[in-house]
Amino acid sequence: MTEHLTALTTIFTEFYFFLTVVLMFFIHVGFCMYEVGAARTKNVQHTLLKNTMAIPLVGLCFFLFGMWIYIAFQGWPVNSLSLSFETGFEPWSQKIAPNLTDRISGVFWAAFALFGMTAASIVSGSLIERTKTSAFFIIAIYVGAIAWVIPAAWAWAGNGWMAQYLGFHDQYCSAILHSVAGFATLGVLMHLGPRIGKFAADGTPREIPPHNPWLVTIGLFMIFIGFWGFYAACHVPIVNVAAEGATPYFTATNIYGVPITLSGVVMNFSLALFGGMVTAYIVSKGNPFWTYSGGLTGLISASAGNDFYHPVIALVIAVAGTIMAYKLHYWVEKKYKIDDAVGAVAVHGYCGLFGGVVAGFALWGYPAIMPSAGVAVTLADGAGWFGVNAEGLPIVTDRQPDRLARLRPRLRLRAGLGARQGPVLARHAARVAREGAARPRRQARRHDLPGAFGSGGRVRGHPARRGQDLIIAT
Amino acid sequence: MSTGITSVANLPELAAMYPFAGFEWLFTLIVVAFTVIFIMKQIAMDKDESAEAATSPIPATTIAPAE
Numbered sequence: 001m002t003e004h005l006t007a008l009t010t011i012f013t014e015f016y017f018f019l020t021v022v023l024m025f026f027i028h029v030g031f032c033m034y035e036v037g038a039a040r041t042k043n044v045q046h047t048l049l050k051n052t053m054a055i056p057l058v059g060l061c062f063f064l065f066g067m068w069i070y071i072a073f074q075g076w077p078v079n080s081l082s083l084s085f086e087t088g089f090e091p092w093s094q095k096i097a098p099n100l101t102d103r104i105s106g107v108f109w110a111a112f113a114l115f116g117m118t119a120a121s122i123v124s125g126s127l128i129e130r131t132k133t134s135a136f137f138i139i140a141i142y143v144g145a146i147a148w149v150i151p152a153a154w155a156w157a158g159n160g161w162m163a164q165y166l167g168f169h170d171q172y173c174s175a176i177l178h179s180v181a182g183f184a185t186l187g188v189l190m191h192l193g194p195r196i197g198k199f200a201a202d203g204t205p206r207e208i209p210p211h212n213p214w215l216v217t218i219g220l221f222m223i224f225i226g227f228w229g230f231y232a233a234c235h236v237p238i239v240n241v242a243a244e245g246a247t248p249y250f251t252a253t254n255i256y257g258v259p260i261t262l263s264g265v266v267m268n269f270s271l272a273l274f275g276g277m278v279t280a281y282i283v284s285k286g287n288p289f290w291t292y293s294g295g296l297t298g299l300i301s302a303s304a305g306n307d308f309y310h311p312v313i314a315l316v317i318a319v320a321g322t323i324m325a326y327k328l329h330y331w332v333e334k335k336y337k338i339d340d341a342v343g344a345v346a347v348h349g350y351c352g353l354f355g356g357v358v359a360g361f362a363l364w365g366y367p368a369i370m371p372s373a374g375v376a377v378t379l380a381d382g383a384g385w386f387g388v389n390a391e392g393l394p395i396v397t398d399r400q401p402d403r404l405a406r407l408r409p410r411l412r413l414r415a416g417l418g419a420r421q422g423p424v425l426a427r428h429a430a431r432v433a434r435e436g437a438a439r440p441r442r443q444a445r446r447h448d449l450p451g452a453f454g455s456g457g458r459v460r461g462h463p464a465r466r467g468q469d470l471i472i473a474t
Numbered sequence: 475m476s477t478g479i480t481s482v483a484n485l486p487e488l489a490a491m492y493p494f495a496g497f498e499w500l501f502t503l504i505v506v507a508f509t510v511i512f513i514m515k516q517i518a519m520d521k522d523e524s525a526e527a528a529t530s531p532i533p534a535t536t537i538a539p540a541e
Contacts, residue, residue: 251485
């Protein structure tokens with residue numbers, strides 16, 4: 001690192017991520033306080049230690065395999081069937097130890113580990129007073145180091161196949177982290193049953209007041225603080241995104257390498273927070289629990305596209321998401337007798353899913369990723385099933401409805417192949433290719449499905465987008 | 475909806491990059507309405523609470539140990 005500009009941007013990025021990790025730790029302080037305050041007195045110590053020990057446990061699993069999953073699974077199983085063991089994040093890698101040739105991997109790992117701990121903590125609060133510690137630890141490992149990491153690899157990286165092929169955009173993890181953790185929580189709650197005393201004999205739900213409302217209050221404020229760090233950790237703070245040889249263009253980018261402004265993000269964060277809090281205050285008629293949770297429902301509803309929304313769009317989405325979460329929480333509680341002690345399914349699950357879907361409409365047509373030397377995003381062959389822009393970049397949703405109609409059956413086929421039969425078909429396709437000459441022509445064609453895995457497990461390129469690699473390379 | 479942005483090839487020429495750019499007047503009206511509704515709702519809630527307090531019997535006062 002002898003060149004001044006490279007040194008400056010690298011060390012700034014390193015320090016930036018270091019600070020985001022510190023800020024994000026407030027989420028865990030907040031979750032601890034919140035859950036301990038919400039639990040009844042006899043369960044306080046169990047709640048405290050269960051939540052606290054999820055931090056090192058998920059951290060260790062993230063060291064062992066969580067971060068490796070995030071890097072190795074980005075193309076798997078759609079544009080590649082191989083999983084690399086040279087990602088730099090294997091526990092035996094030299095890059096995550098003090099190493100003067102790599103100043104980013106460690107802080108990057110820590111930021112991701114904190115995301116994973118957050119996912120586990122989301123589950124933790126809802127289950128209070130009802131789980132064995134060991135059972136919760138298994139769930140924490142699953143949600144914190146596996147369940148959310150796979151969709152993150154697919155959809156929360158410029159190289160992820162969902163970002164490249166579907167133009168999926170979820171900048172601050174509404175769908176890929178919050179909804180995954182929220183719905184994992186719902187699944188557990190369905191089997192766990194309610195806390196003792198939650199429902200009357202006739203099935204009417206009862207409010208179980210927190211044993212310490214002030215701890216709940218301060219805890220939720222802490223989570224707000226941590227969320228600033230969470231947002232900050234989703235950026236690349238400074239990078240030259242200009243193509244090789246062009247005039248440099250230094251900017252912050254989102255996780256997909258597309259230029260953004262932190263200034264705009266701060267505005268969107270604030271308005272989404274305000275919108276959620278005010279709405280929750282109004283719809284709950286001043287209930288303090290919902291007023292604070294409303295800040296989170298607002299933020300999570302707007303998070304998927306909060307890098308590109310106008311602040312007022314973020315506010316409107318936050319308002320809609322908050323009303324939906326509030327109504328749905330009580331409807332599910334009453335109808336299905338689900339006891340979600342801290343409302344995590346509503347706050348993270350429903351709002352996360354809502355936010356992810358809304359971003360697809362609100363950011364219609366926007367370039368989903370931006371490959372450049374600086375942000376190290378490279379396009380896979382055949383990217384952009386929903387369409388591409390003039391430069392051959394996949395876009396968030398398609399602007400031409402007829403293309404959507406044409407793509408639907410093809411997409412269904414590809415999704416099915418990728419999720420279920422992909423590896424099996426790829427092996428079969430390789431065998432067909434070997435035996436190709438000897439096979440009857442008609443039979444061979446049956447396996448040559450449009451978009452299915454062809455030679456070497458790669459998805460075949462869309463004819464309309466051939467040559468895009470050349471454009472990107474310039 | 476659409477951002478109106480379909481290309482990021484010429485970054486120095488890009489400015490506003492959000493959906494509905496040009497409708498800032500509408501955004502302003504939305505926030506004004508939201509704020510007014512919030513205040514009106516609060517006034518209504520205060521009024522309801524006062525009315526309820528005026529018609530309800532006075533509850534027995536609980537004195538905390540510290541008092």
